[in-house]
Amino acid sequence: MAPSLVVLTDFFAVSNRALSYAAQLAVPLGAPLVLLHVRRDGLLAPEEYHARHTRQGESQTTHALQHLAAEQPVPTEVDISDSFLPDAVQQAVRHHHPLLLVLGRPGSATTPQEVITSTAMDLLRNAPYPLLVVPTVGWDSFPPRxxxxxxxxxxxxxxxxxxxxxxxxxxxxxxxxxxxxxxxxxxxxxxxxxxxxxxxxxxxxxxxxxxxxxxxxxxxxxxxxxxxxxxxxxxxxxxxxxxxxxxxxxxxxxxxxxxxxxxxxxxxxxxxx
Known part of the structure; x- marks a missing residue:
């Protein structure tokens, strides 16, 4: 099987177009997906979700992400981490050996672009690995050629x-x-x-x-x-x-x-x- 694509995904990824992009890209690559969710990261788990950091809430998160994984067009697994984001990504790279990492504008579309950029730069500093950053809009042509x-x-x-x-x-x-x-x-x-x-x-x-x-x-x-x-x-x-x-x-x-x-x-x- 081809190397996976690790997608840094938000709480439910309802508005995460990066996941949609990664899923469509995974089809011609013949690659599985890994949904990496970091529970206590400010980007992937915003403050409005902190109330879910209970045993019941975390169980609901896991169930929601597994449901999301089942909807993808390629085999998809869920990886949930309690580590800081760079550490979680380093662990995911060591475990999954992906082709690349995928980061988009998770959660609300109002998330400042500067937050996405600083997150990407932090990842590149601490976990240097091929990183695909997907904007909210701007990729109507697919697949990319x-x-x-x-x-x-x-x-x-x-x-x-x-x-x-x-x-x-x-x-x-x-x-x-x-x-x-x-x-x-x-x-x-x-x-x-x-x-x-x-x-x-x-x-x-x-x-x-x-x-x-x-x-x-x-x-x-x-x-x-x-x-x-x-x-x-x-x-x-x-x-x-x-x-x-x-x-x-x-x-x-x-x-x-x-x-x-x-x-x-x-x-x-x-x-x-």
């Missing part, structure tokens, strides 16, 4: 167990384009140089220089999203370097900005520095 990988022109090496792009391309019969945003202060890498790094990380086969796009923009994020719109991309893929994730100035992280501003799903691939 147009993937856009943003690179900064510098060498990178992905953390282990990251054949997610190759599997997604095979499952969806998708295409991969690469975007590099340039400005006047930095040298522009050649397309062959960019492709060499992509191939070194075994992200995809049979890429050509015509799939590498240089965009001149004042900001990297603006250039990435501009090109995503021009190419009508379904998913933006970014490589997150650990030094940027650990940076003291949150707003300087391109990863964080893309997560916060992208109208379409973003797949983050943690890299080793």
């Amino acid at each position: 147009r993937f856009l990988l943003a690179v900064d022109g510098q060498p990178f090496r992905l953390c282990s167990h990251q054949d997610v792009i190759r599997r997604l391309l095979e499952a969806t019969q998708g295409t991969l384009d690469i975007v590099h945003v340039t400005d006047e202060e930095h040298a522009r890498p050649g397309a062959a140089e960019v492709l060499e790094e992509i191939r070194a990380n075994e992200l995809a086969d049979e890429l050509t220089e015509s799939q590498v796009h240089d965009v001149s923009q004042r900001t990297a994020v603006g250039g990435i999203l501009q090109e995503a719109g021009r190419l009508e991309a379904d998913v933006v893929v970014v490589v997150a370097r650990r030094h940027s994730l650990l940076g003291s100035l949150f707003h300087r992280s391109i990863t964080a900005q893309v997560l916060q501003e992208s109208p379409i799903p973003v797949l983050v691939l943690p890299a080793e520095d």
Whole structure:
């Protein structure tokens, strides 16, 4: 059986479109789902549900999540944790060995996007693993077939167990384009140089220089999203370097900005520095 998709899910996941996205993606991948619910996390178990932290309430939660699992189009299991969110995710990764983690806007659609972004960044810092962040809206085209990988022109090496792009391309019969945003202060890498790094990380086969796009923009994020719109991309893929994730100035992280501003799903691939 293919590696699972671990979905960080809210109390009942009634409005969690990330679960719907993950379930539809799991079908062509032939992957099972794991619904990971962290009881005492402020995002996945908001304050209005704290009254359910009784024996009866927790039993109701388990029953509701099991009912939700039974409704999915692929085999689905429930994983409920009392740990802090990063610890719970680390445990889930060790136990399930998933293809990727999926995070969306759980609970109320009024949950600030900044909360989702900070949660994603915290996960990437503490449990570096491929993470798909799904917005509330912005993914009407399904399955995703147009993937856009943003690179900064510098060498990178992905953390282990990251054949997610190759599997997604095979499952969806998708295409991969690469975007590099340039400005006047930095040298522009050649397309062959960019492709060499992509191939070194075994992200995809049979890429050509015509799939590498240089965009001149004042900001990297603006250039990435501009090109995503021009190419009508379904998913933006970014490589997150650990030094940027650990940076003291949150707003300087391109990863964080893309997560916060992208109208379409973003797949983050943690890299080793």
